[in-house]
Amino acid sequence: MDALTQATAPPPAEALAAIDALMARGAAFFGSRYAIMGGAMSWVSERNLVAALSNAGAFGVIACGAMEPPRLAEEIAATQALTQKPFGVNLITMHPRLEQLVQTCIDHKVGHIVFAGGIPPGSAIKAAKDGGAKVVCFAPALALAKKLVRSGADALVIEGSEAGGHIGPVSLTVLAQEILPHIRDVPVFVAGGIGRGEAILSYLEMGAAGAQLGTRFVCATESIAHPNFKKAFIRGAARDALPTVQLDERFPVIPVRALQNGGTRRFLEHQAETIRRFLAGEVEKGAAQLEIEHFWAGALRRAVIDGDVENGSLMAGQSVGLVTREQPVAEIVQELVTQAAMALAARQG
Template identity: 85%
Template sequence: MAPLSTTDLPAIPAAQGNTPASQAAAAAEAAAPAAPPSTPPANDAARARLERLMARGAAFLGSRVAIMGGAMSWISERNLVAALSNAGAFGVIACGAMEPPRLAEEIAATQALTDKPFGVNLITMHPRLDALVQVCLDAKVGHIVFAGGIPPTPAIRKAKEGGAKVVCFAPALALAKKLVRSGADALVIEGSEAGGHIGPVSLNVLAQEILPAMAAEVPVFVAGGIGRGEALLSYLEMGAAGAQIGTRFVCATESIAHPKFKQAFIRGAARDALPTVQLDERFPVIPVRALQNEGTKRFLEHQAGVIRRHQSGELDKVAAQLDIEHYWAGALRRAVIDGDVENGSLMAGQSVGMVTKEAPAAEILAELMDQAAAALAARA
């Protein structure tokens, strides 16, 4: 989940060489049909079956492949979002702390790079949530993803009445049912293996709890720790409509993440991506999974300071939680944009160990699909 600050974030710098001319060329190249991979004839049936397993999710998203890009602040912007959608997946802009004018600019810039569907992820605690929903509707964004808490029913209603499909995160079965009753058109169940803000339950358990009960009612997308196609396939066969994947696309060539940030992911292992610790049960802080560095240690000191200010009455609960989110927004920017991988935040899922190189988003997507199809073919 993307962090939130109450202040507007500065414009995200364009990827290197991202001039208007190069943007148009990149969009045209990405939109062109990719050369079909060299696939043994025996895999044709497996690929057809994989497409059938993904058909419901792909139809809901309006994409060729039922894979949503995980919304990662500073990373899931116009370049990566457009690249994913042009490759056949479904890119999602991470609004994070953007103010409405900044989000409108990012949506327009993304639409200039792709004519394929993409969505926008909005943080429910954003103080201008209603205005952000309106920005999405004005720009004819077809899918709004609400994250970071239970979205207000009026926000869901406004999005749906404006013509957008609503996607919500469901960390438990009871909440999944409540969200659908409130109007959610689809759900994402994200396990604790994911990067960034996480819940306490693994995807393996959430899938067993929620998919049998909800998959027939609405499309359910799985997220957290999915780094290979075989894992994707297993959840599709359990009834998932598709998946949301973030960490595997951080090192896409289209990602504007700093080279040092990408190298940290390439060097990282699953055991390096650990959740932060909650220091005081009376002050709930959502754990954040990230690669360990000095910035992680510094967060514990910052959290202790915020707790002291909250206990002294200097900060109320909401202000204290926003202070924490503001910390993460700044720390993530230092790492992603500035390349300060020692003091910034390296939010990463446990699938980081499967990130081994920088590659185009289309290539990463094709690899995931090839792995899933090969697993199906091996059973024949």
């Protein structure tokens, strides 16, 4: 069999069945065909992409972000109108109306609530579980993973620093070795830098229940991201997706991985000028910190929705180099599963 025939040939049924078996726990947890979870990306993970993911056999997740409860209720209802399949909602734990958002999910019979952006309060976990929802939490270290399971988390996501957006300091390759051998009570999903099925297979074999992918789905046909935003992803390479740089430890900057553009360059200049004004006594420290933090306010929306890719925020994971064209979600999902099955079949001879 030549290389071209091998690349286009369907994977053997036995290999596909083996992938199904490796994904069985994660798929059962979500109620989906595959244990592939859509990463919640603000402005991108809305009704169209979420429903497309769930309809394709993956598991879509709405990014609530800064939405207020009535707006979230509207998005959930609109997603339910587009799919009969299960999907989840990602809530930011720092949201001032977290409890109301949990109740909104419960009122609309959302089966899975994903808490992100910090350790969720016990009251929020209890409210979600009492309302019949399964709780998913992000675990950045083994000690916290164990604590979250004791607190009632039904599943965990371990996300490496390769991911896009707000990131932790540790790569997925290290987190997986630290956490997967020790957490067996609940399903653990891996995230960060995953763009091909071979990588998903390797983590499944390490004990992961499935994988979360965000960057890979930004350029889905069903994604409402602006054509300029999609073009930036298709052009981008792994080395272009870098974390934000902090100039002075007295003024901490939350690390965010994004494609470099005019905005990222101006952010460095803005930090330098703000620090200069602080040292000159022109601005107090608290006000200077707020000026730095507010630089990116609205920047993600400007890029994703308005298409201002020079001044907006191009949050992207390092797997952006694996995004080469616009494709339907169903095609991407099948590509990932096929890659995993072909890799398994090749290894088995």
